[in-house]
Amino acid sequence: MKTAIIYATRSGTAEKCSAKISEMLSGESTVVNIKKVSSPDLSGYDSVIVGASIRIGKVQKEISEFVQKNLETLKAKRLGVFLCMGAGEENFNEYLSQNFPKEFLDKCKSKGFFGGEFNLERLGFLSKMMLKAASKGKPQPHIIPGNIDRFVKDFED
Template sequence: MKTLIIYSSSHGTTEKAAQILSEQLQGEVELINLKRLSNPKLTNYDSVIIGSSIYAGSAKSRVKQFLKQNQPELLSKGLGLFLCCMFEGDKALSQFETTYSKELRNHSRANGLFGGEFLISKMNFLERQIVKKVAGVTSDVSQLNLNEIRLFAEKFNQANPC
């Protein structure tokens, strides 16, 4: 089985989560950052996993554009969806539902909320000021949930055996 993980990341958290996930999946796995390749071809892959971060309250525009352009083909593949965000519970679930259409969520074999990070050290001045005001955070904070990534990989592997 050949799986493609497509993601977009502002400061590297979603990229980190995608890399950790890729190491736990069965079969051949390739990662593509939509910053570098905005519309990769899906024809050579059995499965596709899409990941986004929440930035300024919304999913990355590159991910939203990719989903819009490729939804019919995504619905013909084994699919997994994940989101990196600092919210938990209902608020995180609401962001997930806003990012991914109901049709994609229902088709997906594994859905994940992987937590997130505020990487103050990688933010510009304006970003730091916003995070300080909104979240009260003034230094790097990681809430990346490695257990959720592992559970997602297990579920995805069971649904997509090699």
């Protein structure tokens, strides 16, 4: 099985998770940053995993546009979707439904909440300052490796 892992990231967490998924999949996989390759050719793939991070309740517009533009092609493939976010897992389904069409989500074999992390080196000055102020005294979010493992297992079953 050939899998395309299409992702968008702001601070690098979705990129890191995409690479981890690629390592774990049993078949051949290609990792594509949608911000660098805006129209990947999906014809050679049996399956597609879409990954994004959440910022102020939204995924990156490149991911939204990619799914909308390729919805019919995507629905003919094995699908998975994951989100990286600092908010708790209790918000996961809400963010999925706010950001992706129902017919896309209904076709996804696997849906993953991978947690999140703050990579301050990849953020601009204003984003850094806002993040530091908002997170002061709160536990820091982190990637949840067990959720990635479960996602890959569910996707391949």
